[in-house]
Structures are given as structure tokens and as C-alpha cells.
Amino acid sequence: MTTAVTEAPAAVTLSGVSKVYGRGGTAVRALDQVSLAAAPGEFTCLIGASGCGKSTLLSLVAGLDQPTSGEIKVGGRVALMFQEPALFPWLSAAANIELALRARGVGRAERKSRAAELLDVVHLSGFGGKRPHELSGGMRQRVALARALAQEADVLLMDEPFGALDAMTRDLLHDELDRVCAGRNLTVLFVTHNVREAVRLGDRVVLLSSRPGRVIAEYPVPIQRPRRIDATAVAELAGTITDRLREEVSRHGK
């Protein structure tokens, strides 16, 4: 796992990573020879069709599963925001966040105030006392985001973090995320279905092909920050990427 020697001190390196689930006739090849490197502090967005292996890729990077072949190197601590909220149902929203702080060794008093701060970041102040089942879908997702931020990892993996949010809330959180990334040298792998969102946030957009996932194109995003999602430059690049994606889909069949 750690034998590969890469020239650049990339925060995340995947070299020829494949992942096959199951075996025999029903085996599913989720990833096929994916090579990808993210420099420290880089914000990489991953885009691909449903079921192309994006979540699989993140879980491999997080070390939750082993690749069938290929190598993965990760420099630093990893936090993963799952596609589902994955909150602990027996803890309130605030306690969920506090637990992440506690695991990092943050003291009791500071935990309280940090959790309140983070709830504020995701626009949920006042909901700290609610349990996950008392929150709406989008609220749960935001608590999960706050929890992921609380881990203050070096590498942040995010799996469709804003999928269940309305456009306004999402825009606000885009700004917050920008702020967090600028403050620390955070490496982000960000999965989304929203091409504009990818362009709005990313330093680079990586396109994955449909099953099995393979890197088919990479687009650096040269647009100056701060960006707005409805900016023309964003729309233009998003259009280019969408066209490429559409082409890929039509080639690969539905």
C-alpha cells in the first residue's frame, strides 16, 4: 500500500486502482485502472454517472475498503462525509458534532462552543438539541457536513454533500466551504452531480466514465475566486463539461 514512490508530495495519489465487487458471474467492476493525484490544498471535483464508482473511490481513499489492484497513498488524516448522513441516532445534532471533536481530543468546554459555531456555519443554530430523526433530510446532511468539518482532517472527502439542499442554502454553504478551504491547507475530493457546483467550487473537475469508472477527462478551472454559481464563466465551463459528459453517456448507452 505504501511502496509507491511518487515524485510530487501529493496529498492523495491513486495509481492504477481497480475495484471489483463480488466475484464470478455477478461480479461488478466498479473502478478500472483509475490514476489520480491531488496536490495538498487542491479542491478536486469528481463527476460521473450514477453507479460509476465515485463513492467507491472515496471509500478506498478513506481506507474503508481495499482496492482489488493498484495503490493508494494518502498523506494526512482523512475525513469522509458519506452520501447518507450517517449520524448517530442516539445523539443530538450538537452531540454528534461534539463527538467528532472529542475524538480529536478537544476539551469539554471548547467542544460546546466549537459545536455551536459549526452548527452556525451550516445554518442550523437552534437545532443542536434535536435528534437526527427530528431533522429534515437537508438538515441531517448539514449536520453531517458540520461533523466532517469538526474533524479538521488534512484530506476531506465529500460525497454529494449538498444533494438534498435547496439552491439558496447550497449557495450559502458554498461560500462557507470556500472560507474553510482558504483558511487551512485542506485537500478536498468532492463528488457531485451538479456540474455548475463542481465548477463553482473546484480547482479541477475530473470526469469519470460510466461503469466501470475510468478517468476520461480532467478540466482545470481557471476562474478567479470568489466565484458565483450563476457567473457566465462558470456556466460556460459547465456547459463544455456537460457536453463532454453527454457524449460519453450516449456512447456508453443509457
Place this chain on the structure above:
Amino acid sequence: MTTAVTEAPAAVTLSGVSKVYGRGGTAVRALDQVSLAAAPGEFTCLIGASGCGKSTLLSLVAGLDQPTSGEIKVGGRVALMFQEPALFPWLSAAANIELALRARGVGRAERKSRAAELLDVVHLSGFGGKRPHELSGGMRQRVALARALAQEADVLLMDEPFGALDAMTRDLLHDELDRVCAGRNLTVLFVTHNVREAVRLGDRVVLLSSRPGRVIAEYPVPIQRPRRIDATAVAELAGTITDRLREEVSRHGK
């Protein structure tokens, strides 16, 4: 619950419906005096900020919960596609769909073929044998859609059904949904965060205010079908609605 006499034979009628969760100091007013009627065969899209009570509204209409005050009338059988996939983990994708058919009394042989057909509709043929945990997030959502369609209800309630799907797959499913609705006199209540999607699909778009949810505006969609999500007319109306939404959010706080 069934005392209200409405003049038009609406498929779904809500009159002055409020819903309060919990009580005392921590009570949350999720819906406030919502009145809404959907004619048989009408496709109504609901749009609102995260946590404004959309899911609550659907679960009240489905009869899964009782309103704190107000009345709800529903004509016909109801199917609800939850915000989470809510698939049965012990059944394969196909078996999940077949169970819905079975509950309707469809015979064994027909169940098999209908399930295969529905899997095809959601572009998942070949995945019928997989269990939910072997599917990606977007795939699960599509199986849930197939299962909801299998119920052949008179009123179909859908809670962000396409939130976890990439643009291409979503477009394909929009077309499928159009086809299904045209074929039967299906009344649909459709929750989404994507204003364009709402305009693409709906006969009418209803805007809900932030907590507590209240109807603040209704937009009929006069655009000729078949529609395309990137058509100018769709983009225009979506722009209008988004502006109104933005205004609402900015008035209601951060």
C-alpha cells in the same frame, strides 16, 4: 378528517393544515395553515427551503401522520416515494419491486415481467438481483422510484426523487415520468430543490416559505409538452421563481 365538502372533485385537498412537532419550548411548527388542492391528473411541484415542511406535508397527505389542525382529503390510493430510498434490505432490487406488485394482488408470472419492465424504465436492467447495499446511492433511489411506480396508485407523492442522480440519468427519467403520467390519470405531488426540474415536469409550481411552511406563491406552467429542461421557456420561468424564492429567503433571515 372527511367532513369537508369541497366543490371540485380534487384528488388531494389540504385546508388550513398545520403541523407542530413536539410541544412546549422545543416544539417546532413545521406547517402553518397550508391550503392546497390538486386536481385529478395534475402534476404539482413543491419547492421550498430545507426544513420548511415539504416532507411533512407529503407524509400528512399519505396519512402516515395526523395534522395538528386542518383537514386533508385524498381521493384514491396513495403511493409515496420517501426522501430516503426506504428499500427492504433483505430483498433484492427486483424483489422489492415485486413485493409492491404482490401487495396489489398481481400474479406471480406477471410480477416477474412487470418488475423487469420497471427496472428497465429506471435504467437498471441487469441489477435486479442485487441487494440494496450492493447498489450505489443513485441506483437505490431509482429502485425506490420503480417500486413507487409499481404501486400504480392514483396519487403519487415524490420526495426529491432525482436528488442523487446525474443530469443525464435524470433527464431520461423525466421523460419516463412524463410518459407514465400521460398514460394514466395520475395526480402527482413532487418535491424538489431544482427549480428547473419543477418547471420541466409540473403543471404548477407551489412555493413554500421557510419554517413554518406556508404557501407563498403558485406558478402555473403554461409551457407546451414535451418540454426540455434546457429549453429557454423553462429557464425563464425557473429564473422568475428562483428570484421570488431568493427574495423570500432573504426576508426570512440569513
Place this chain on the structure above:
Amino acid sequence: SSASSSSSSGATSGGATQAAATPVTVRLGFLANITHAPALIALKNGYFSKALGSAGTVDPTSFSSGTQETTAILAGQLDAAFVGPNPAINAWQKSGGTAIKIVAGAATGGASIVVKPSITGASQLKGQSLATPSLGNTQDVALRYWLKQHGLTTSATGGGDVSIKPTTPNSAAVLEFESGQIAGASEPAPYDIEMVNDGGKVLLSEPGVTTVLMVTQSFLSAHPAVVADLLKAEIEAIDFIKTSPAAAQADANAELAAYTGKPLKASIVAASFKEIDFTLDPDASSLTADAQQAVSLGLLKPVNLSGIFDLAPLNALLSADGQPQVNS
């Protein structure tokens, strides 16, 4: 089905002739226990079937406690049973004297108080703990009464001068004695023998009846001839014990093994047979004495035992055989 056959024929108080017409199944209870040797030997050697002939068959059931036999006989699940005197008294008392009759004895003696060798008299038992099989059973009453006679008090809850611990199963008492946790115990054979083998000393060989044969009154009145046949078989078994003790011991042990899986050590059986007097005499006086002792110790509600014995059938057989009569 056997229940109905016996009780329905009980309505017509017929004699041996009628019983011969419809074969009767005698549901017979006993304990898989050395003190029930006459039953074991009669079963092993087919004495019951021989005596009954075409009149019927015996359906034997082995129990692990006399209380269960009492329950079964009162519930109409048994017609006859070899039991200890206490369960018999219980069956009599619970039914207000309507359910059973004792028709014969089977064994007397065969229980003793065994203590540590250092103890030589009752006075040394003060402050010690002794085990018994269960509160109010024959050995329990005997021990308490003996202590009382020697001026030592006991109580049902284990208090008093000497602490009495009813201990189930009996083997636990043996183990407790062996590991030095009690000073002794009042136990029936073969447990008292085992304690002696473990270095204990017999302080008192308890006299008195140990096993009797009781039958239900309805069965007795319906099938007197069949009851006589049961008695014949028992007489034959006891004769066999008297005439060829070694063979009788082997037979009893073999039958015991059929129920418990494993035979006892031959030496233990021999020692037990030596200690027990197998006799048809139910020792009526000891039974009433036993009951009176229990009453005086507060372990039994006062009970009128007159009429509990019906020894006429036995005496008829004995006199026909030219043997001395037993009295109640």
C-alpha cells in the same frame, strides 16, 4: 385411556371374576431408589405379570420424588404406588381420607444420622449444621425429634441449637459432608452409606417405616383381586430377598440401573440391604408416631390417620400362606 378403564369399572363394585373379564392396567408408581427394592425386584423378575396373569398388566412409572407420586395419585394418574410414609400421609390428608389406603409395608429402617467421627453424642451437635433431604420428610422429622429428645432445639428456618439444612439433591449433602461444610446429615440409604464410606460415623440408625404400598380407594374397591395380585408379587419379592439376598441385591441393582443408567456399587447395595429391613409390615405404630412427631415439631398440621391402613387383603394372603398377621 387406562384411567377411564379403571375408574369406569370402579362404578360396578365387582369382584375378581369381573376383573378377569376385562383386563386391567395397573398404573404403578415407585422411586428408582434402593429403599424400593421389593418393587424393583418384582418388576425385574416379572412377579407382577405372573401374579396378575390374565387379570391385567402393570404399567410401572419411576419417579424421582415421593411428592410427585402423591401429586400423580391425587390427580388420578396412578392406581398404586410404593412411597415413603410422608407422601402417603400427605395424600391421605389432602384428600380428607378419601383417596388412598396403605395396603402393605415394603421396608423399614434404612436411614441414619451420620456425623463426623469426632462427634460422639447429641450434645456435641450444638451449634453445628446438619443436612436432611427436605423439610418435614421422614429423616428430617426423625433428626429433629431425636435432637428435641436430647434437649436441642431446631427451627423450620434453620435456627435453634442445631441448624438443620434441608438440602436438594441428597448428593449435595454428601458432598457438603465430604468437604467438611456440615457436621453430618440424616439421610436414607444409600447416601448414609456413602457418608460412612467418606469417614462418617453412624450416630443413630433411625427405626421406623421407610416404604409402603398405597393404592387408590377407588381402585381397591373396584379391583380387590388385582390389589391382592400386587401384594402376592410383593410377597414373592420380599421372600426372594430373604432367601437369596445376593441374587436379590443384583436384581434390584440391575433394575435400578435400567432407570438411572448406572448401577450402584455392589458394596453399597449390600450395605444398604443390611441396613434396611424389607418387610410387609407397614409398622403402623411408627407411622403414626412419625406423624405425631412431625405435628409436635410444627411441621405437619394435626391429622387423623385412623383408617389409613387397609391390611385385610394382605392378612388374607398371609394367613392363607400360614404366616403371622400384621396389624394396623
Place this chain on the structure above:
Amino acid sequence: MASSTLAGLDALDTQEAAPRDRRRLAASAWAGLWPKLAAVALVLLAWELVHLTGWKKFVLPGPGVTLSNLWQQAQASLLWHAIATTLERAVIGFALAVLIGALVGATVSRIRPLRAAVGSLITGLQTMPSIAWFPFAIILFGINTTAILFVIVLGAAPSIANGLITGVDYTPPLLLKAGTLMGLRRLSLYRHLIMPASLPAFVAGLKQGWAFAWRSLMAGELLVIIANQPSLGVLLSTDQDQADMASVVAIMIVILVIGLCVDNVFGMADRAIRRRWGLMAGSDAA
């Protein structure tokens, strides 16, 4: 339409939508009470009817005799003393069993070779009848309360350990992954994630463990009889020995009532968990 859809769910709820006022509260208390009272009345009626037919009348006492027997016993101190002794032993033994069972369960579920080695042994031990342990109890501890506690612990600890192991096994892998990635390790992973996640199964295990503890205790009490310290196990067996069925049934009623009370405690814990987790439909209604 909508309300008919609810009928099925309704029957599954354990709690009605929370009442809005006092009258509703009383109504809900009554809703919990009347079925119990009805059940007791029904049982008594059936019992009395059977008794009136005279069926097995020598061995089956009627409800009248039994209840007056129970009443008399309740007047005297013996029964209360016995209940106190037995309950004290049960509580101490159960507490020990919980401690040991939880420790063993946590250790075994966590360390793979240990689980392979002794995992199955836990159920094996559970199937060992209490009576088999008597010789060891006597040899190791002598005739004192410790011997009883030994029998209780051997009876109850396995279920408690098994409950915990089941809970650990059924901890959702997603939460486990989330916890590990958060940096929860070893003890803190246990304390903050696995323990709470397995709480429902653990409580179920505790409930079963209590039953095992109690039954082992009933058997074990026959082993250790302490002067002037009556216990329910001894009372039950003495009454049986003396064929005093009215007293036997009276003691059984006492045991049943204690069992009911304990079940209610576990039931409360269970409902608290379910409410907390949002597993109880209707609990969120205004």
C-alpha cells in the same frame, strides 16, 4: 382513505399520540390498565369455573383458597422476609452477572481469536443446567451466599454477553465506518459508538439474563439454606414437598408478580431507547 391506511400502523404503535390534556392522560393510563385487569379477571373466572367442576380437586386448589392463602402469608413476616432475601440475592447476583457478562461480551466481540476460541462456549455454558454447577459451588465456596451468586452468574452472564455480542454484530457498518474515520479507537469506539448502538440488543440480553439469573437462583437457593433466612426458592420447594398446592400456587403468583415488575423496568428502558432513537411511531406527535 388516508385514515384507513393508518389502521395497520396504529396497531403496531405502543403509544398513542400523546394526549393533549389531563383527561386524555387518564384515558391512556386506563388504556394500559384495563387489559391487565381484564386478563386477571378472566384468568380468575376460568380458574374458578374449572375448580367448580371439581376437576383434580385434591391437587388443584381453587382461586379462593389460593388467594386467601396468599393473603394470610402476606400478613405474616415469613413471606416478606423470603422475598427480601431472594430479591437481594437476585439483584447482587444479577449485578455481578451484568458486570462479568458485559466485560466478557465486550472483550470477546472485539478480539477475533478470542471470539473464535470462546464465542460458541458462551452458548454452551448457557445450556449447562444450574444443578451441574452445584458440586463446584459447594467445593469452591462452601455453603454460603457466594455459592448462590456463583450459580447465578454462571446462569445469567452468558445471556448478557450474548446480547452484547449480537448488538455489536448488528451495529450498522456505516456508523462503524463513520466512527473509525472520526478517530474513535478502542475504548472510546466502544464507549461512544458500539455500546450505544448495541443498546437495544443489550437490553434484550439483560432481560433474558434476568430470567436466567432468577431461575438459577430458585435452584441455587435449595443449596444454601441459612438459618432464619427464608427464601422464595426454599418456600416453593418446601410447599411442594408437603404437597401444599395452595401455597405453591401462592408463591408462584408472587414470583410472577416480581417478574412482571422487573419486566416493566426493562420495558421502560426499552421504550426510552426507542423514543430516543426515533423508533417509536407516534412519539413525536404534538
Place this chain on the structure above:
Amino acid sequence: MASSTLAGLDALDTQEAAPRDRRRLAASAWAGLWPKLAAVALVLLAWELVHLTGWKKFVLPGPGVTLSNLWQQAQASLLWHAIATTLERAVIGFALAVLIGALVGATVSRIRPLRAAVGSLITGLQTMPSIAWFPFAIILFGINTTAILFVIVLGAAPSIANGLITGVDYTPPLLLKAGTLMGLRRLSLYRHLIMPASLPAFVAGLKQGWAFAWRSLMAGELLVIIANQPSLGVLLSTDQDQADMASVVAIMIVILVIGLCVDNVFGMADRAIRRRWGLMAGSDAA
């Protein structure tokens, strides 16, 4: 980095990533076996050591004597006969208990007044020692195998019912809602939704039920002693009666081994469920 993150999870998995070839398969079988062998060896060693010190040597047999005793018993037919008798009773009794327990559990968990009325009673019954039922078994069934089965059912059915009720209580409300809206009603709701959803808790209940059944059986076998039909319960008590501690321990080993085998059956069922539900990490690896 990443691999260290896994260490915690790894220890929790019950199954390694599926081996890719024969050698790996053998290795995984070995991984399951060696801890068991090591545990047995360790116990024997400790036992022998205790024995060598001569501690309580009159009552505690050494492993040598015990194992040779077991070996001798295994040569004769008695032990096998006893095992066969006892196992047959256990299986029949358990099957009956499962039937009755599942029926009662399904009914009680579904009908609210019934649950309020008799829900707690189930645990109450569970705490009733087997010995208390003996008189009733005799009164109702006489002295035959039915009486034993009665005792087994009363011992085991409550846990099975309780397991099912727990399972029903912990059925995720979301799935319940989905099922009801689909139109699943009454029986079909049970069959297609609640039963499968409560399967894990039900299996846990079955496991506990087996332990209760077995222990009740061990006690109940003393109730009905049939000529030339030895049973483990009777053998155990006979050996105790005869103070034959080597045989006692030998029979205990037999009981333990049967318990282990049964646990393995339940373990397999449990793993099958968890694999099916995707609750077993590592099960999806290639």
C-alpha cells in the same frame, strides 16, 4: 495512514476479505480452528496444574481420569442412547416452543390491548423455575414425555416470543410506513415485512430459547424416568448421586459440546442474515 485507519474496523469484522485461493481458504479455516484448539489446550493445562497441586483432590477429578472416563463412556452404548433420547426431546420440545412462541409473539406484538394485558406476563413466565411446573405437568399430562415437553415449552416459548416482540418493536418505522403504504396488510405485512425485519432479534431469541429449552429439559428429565431409556439429565443426576465426579464432568463436557454445536447452527443462521443484509463488513470483497 489509510491502513492504520482500518485496524479498528478489522478487529470487528467476523470474516476476513474472502480468500482468493485454496491456500487462503485453508488459512482461514485454520484461523477459525487454532484459537479453539488453543483454548482447549489451555483449559486442560490449567486443570492438570490445579490437579497436580492436589487441591480438593477427593472431589475434583483430574483431566486424565475425566477424559478416559469420557472415552470409556463413548465406547459403550449408554451415553449415545442418552444423547439420542435427550436430543430428540430437545428438538421436539424446541420445535413446539418455536411454534407456540412465534404465534404468541406475533399475536401479542400486534394487538395492543393483548400486549398491555399479557406482554409483561411473558417475562414473568420466563422467570418461573421449571420445578414450579412439575406438579402441573404431572396433573395435566401424567408421567410421560408430554410432561417433559410441557416443561420445555413453558421454559422456551417466552424467550422466543420476547425475541419476536423485540424484533417487531425495532422494525424501522420508515420501512413499516413504506410497507403499509404499499398496501401490505395484516398477515402479508407480517410475512413480508415485520418477520424479515425482526429476523435478527428473532434468531437471538431462538438462541436464548434453546438454552432455556435445554435447561428445562435437564430438569424435566428427572420428572419422567423411563426404563431402559437413559437421558443426559438422568445420567447427570445419577452420577451426582453416586458422587462419581469424573462422570459428572464427562457429562458436562458432552452437554457443552452439544451446546457448542447448536451455537454453531445459530451462528450460521446469523451470519447468513448479516451477509444478506449487508451488515457484514468484508463480505463484499472480491
